[in-house]
Amino acid sequence: MFVxxxxxxxxxxxxxxSLQELAAVDGMRITRAESIRDGIDCCLAQAYDVVLLKNKLGDGVASEAIPLFVKGEYSPELIVFAEEGDPDEAEQVLTKGAWDYIIYPYSPKSMMELLGRAIRYREEKRGKTEERHTAVFAELQSEGIVGSSSILQSCLNIVAKAAQSDANILITGESGTGKELFASAIHKISPRANKKFVIVDCAALPSELVESILFGHEKGAFTGAARSKSGLVEQAHNGTLFLDEVGELPLDLQKKFLRVLQERIFLPVGGTEQIRSNFRLIAATNKDLDQLQKNGAFREDLLYRLKTFHLELPPLRTRASDITELAYYFRSLYSQRNKEKEKNFSPDFLMVLKQYNWPGNVRELFQALERSITAAGDHDTLYPLHLPTSIRVAVTRQVLDARQGRAEEPGEVMAVRCREPEAAANFFAADNPPTLQEVRQQAIESEEKRYLQRLMEFTRGDIKKSCRISQLSRSRLYDLLKKYQLTSKNG
Incomplete structure (x- = not known):
């Protein structure tokens, strides 16, 4: 029986x-946690279908905690309950993914009805999600989108949702993260898969011909226009139009394209009749469009239109657990393409791959692997010496710098670290041994501080980047930095 x-x-x-007795009758089991931290621990220990979260607790507020619970397709449905309603709070929690926001008074009976609706919705979603994801993930893997890390799986969840709609998608990420690959994959698993996927490289559009390339032209529209020609927007009719490097689109053209995006009609250069094109738009960029908009280099109204769905691709350094899987995938692809026997990877070869920072992301990884396979020649196994020298030098420097950093730690810090296991073992040697809650809190604070220190080092104090990686709000991150007396480049 399902519980x-x-x-x-x-x-x-x-x-x-008040819910316990009714819950048992309706096939539900109630567990209670007293704080957000305890609630997170519970969710890590087992899967929950619904989380009822009070809006204000001793260790935080619901609006800040929701991202910790709602992380993917299989996360619990989250309902926030409050004794006194707050419209701004309701907007925040619903925007961040809460299933509902309810205000006192709430009778046990009405609450059970609400829980029943949430569970029915979850079961329906789970069935459809699993069926859709099985097909979608298999297709994405066949397209070269490989990895099992949670951060990549979150991206694939967005892809699965976005592909089945006609909504505009903005794909952002560093160079080499696979923006065009994701755009093509979205097209191939969408209802428009049997139509054209038309690529527009906005960075390569010559200024004098940009309108003609996009919208086409009539015969004689300009010198050299010996015949009429359809533009890329028209060619994408009933298919997908992919604007690569959309941040490079000239401002004057942004205004014209906004109208095309809104109405799906355009006028060829030299033409007198408007043409309709029913295309689905995917745009990509490695630039910060929000910052470009603030600087006046990108239209706010166009940006708003582009990001109905926003897919932010993670850099490879944030999903290092996928590197081995990517390496095996490329090895298989290379051997099939070149009709060669697959080479083996030595353990230290894979270790170097995982230690390197990969500023060029997946593209750089694949290039390094191809070069290594070529350099190995007749050797059956790849070793670190087959990797490009620049990668081996970078990893060696990184390891030596880390060792030097530890060696330069103050003596008292090193002493404390050495004493940590002994101190943990002697909790009960004192007259007043600490409670489990006190020990847990100390451990959490120690790890929080260590994490934040490394986060600030990794992002070089960039608050926006730190918030994206840690999934903390700006205000919460500032509070924690202040608590642990850490600094950022912003303050």
Whole structure:
């Protein structure tokens, strides 16, 4: 018999106790946690179908905690409950992914009805999601989108949703993360898959011919126009139009393209009759369009139109667990393409791949692997010496710098680290041993500080980048930096 798991996060027992008796009858099991931190621990220990989260708790507020619970397709449905309603708070929690926001008074009976609806919705979503994802993920893997890391899986969840709609998609990410690959994959798993996928490289559009290339031209429209020619927008009719490097689109053309995007009609150069094109738009860029918009280099209204769905591709250094899988994928692809026997990877070869920072991302990884296979010649196994010298030097420097950094730690810090295991073992040697909660809190704070220190080093104090990686709000990140007396380049 299916039992729905419900987690109530509330400092008081009254609410959860009032649901217990009715829950058992309706096939639900209630668990209570007293804080956000305890609630997260519960969710890490087992899967819950619904989380009932009080809006304000001793260790935080629901609007800040929601991203910690809602991380993917299989995360629980989250309902925030409040004793007094706040419109701004309601907007925040719903925007961040809460299933509902309810205000006191809420009777146990009405709450059980709400839980029933949330569970039915979840079951329906789960069935459709699993069926869709099985097909979609298989197709994406066949297109070369490989990896099992949680950060990549979150991207694939967005892809699976976006592909089945006609909504505009903006793909952002560093060079080499695979923006065009993702755009092509989205097209191939969409209802428009049997139509054209038309690529527009905005960075390569010559200024004097840009309108003609996009919208086409009539015969005699300009010198050299010996015949009429359709533009890329018309060629994408019923298919997908991919604007690569959309941040390079000239401002004057942005205004014209906005109208095309809104109405799906355009006028060829020298033409007198408007043409309709029913295309689906995917745009990509490695630039910060929000910053370009603030600087007046990109139209706000166009940016708003582009990012109905926003897919931010992670750099390879943030999903190092995928590197081995990517290496095996490329090895297989290379051997099939060149009709060669697959070479083996030595353990230290794979270790160097994982240690390198990959500023050029997946593209650089594949280029390095191809060069290594070529350099190996008749050797059956790849070793670090087959890698480009620049990569081996960078990894060696990184390892030596890390060792030097540890060696330069103050003596008292090193001493504390050496004493940590002994101190942990002697908790109960003191007259007043700490409670489990106190030990847990100390461990959490120690790891939080260490994580934030490394985060600031990795992002070089960039708050926006730090928020994206840590999934913390700007205000929460500033609070933690202040708590642990850490600094950023912003403050």
């Amino acid at each position: 729905a798991e419900i987690l109530v996060i509330d400092q008081e027992r009254v609410f959860s106790d």
